[in-house]
Amino acid sequence: MPKVLEPSKELRFARTMQAVIFAVLAAVLLAMGVTLLLITYTVHNSQWGLAELPFPLWFLALPWLPIGLCVWMSIHCMRHPFLIFSPIGIEIFPLWRPIKNFNLVEWGRVADVEVNDHTLTLHYNKEQTGGVVLALAPLSKKSRILLKQAVMGVMDQRNKTL
Numbered sequence: 001m002p003k004v005l006e007p008s009k010e011l012r013f014a015r016t017m018q019a020v021i022f023a024v025l026a027a028v029l030l031a032m033g034v035t036l037l038l039i040t041y042t043v044h045n046s047q048w049g050l051a052e053l054p055f056p057l058w059f060l061a062l063p064w065l066p067i068g069l070c071v072w073m074s075i076h077c078m079r080h081p082f083l084i085f086s087p088i089g090i091e092i093f094p095l096w097r098p099i100k101n102f103n104l105v106e107w108g109r110v111a112d113v114e115v116n117d118h119t120l121t122l123h124y125n126k127e128q129t130g131g132v133v134l135a136l137a138p139l140s141k142k143s144r145i146l147l148k149q150a151v152m153g154v155m156d157q158r159n160k161t162l
Contacts (some may be wrong), residue, residue, distance in 0.1 A: 015138040019077035025068035
């Protein structure tokens with residue numbers, strides 16, 4: 001990944017909400033896996049236990065693969081940004097292959113911006129007939145507030161200079 005020349009002039013917004021969801025899902029699956037292991041241990045190693053398991057033996061392996069996948073996805077979401085605001089423009093990173101498939105929207109192309117609780121819309125013209133619409137679901141609520149302030153600050157600066 002290329003080095004940032006002036007990191008003090010950029011704002012990074014990570015996929016914090018998605019990372020939290022995957023981490024919580026991994027924790028729930030881990031609790032299920034440990035519970036199944038403890039039930040199996042109790043059934044096989046105690047004199048007052050059941051004669052056989054109350055579930056098929058393949059249930060033991062069921063939560064462990066998704067745990068690894070959820071942990072990997074949580075780390076992936078924390079490591080790679082969703083949006084980067086820089087003096088050049090807004091860099092938009094997709095979930096899959098973010099370094100290879102990112103999209104840069106230069107500030108010169110943005111004529112108007114709309115921000116609400118769920119979407120960020122970058123309009124390419126004043127008639128609002130073309131542009132980019134971004135869902136803000138990957139961001140936490142605090143990040144959405146900061147994003148809105150950053151976008152409005154940039155647009156206020158642009159309107160003052162024009």
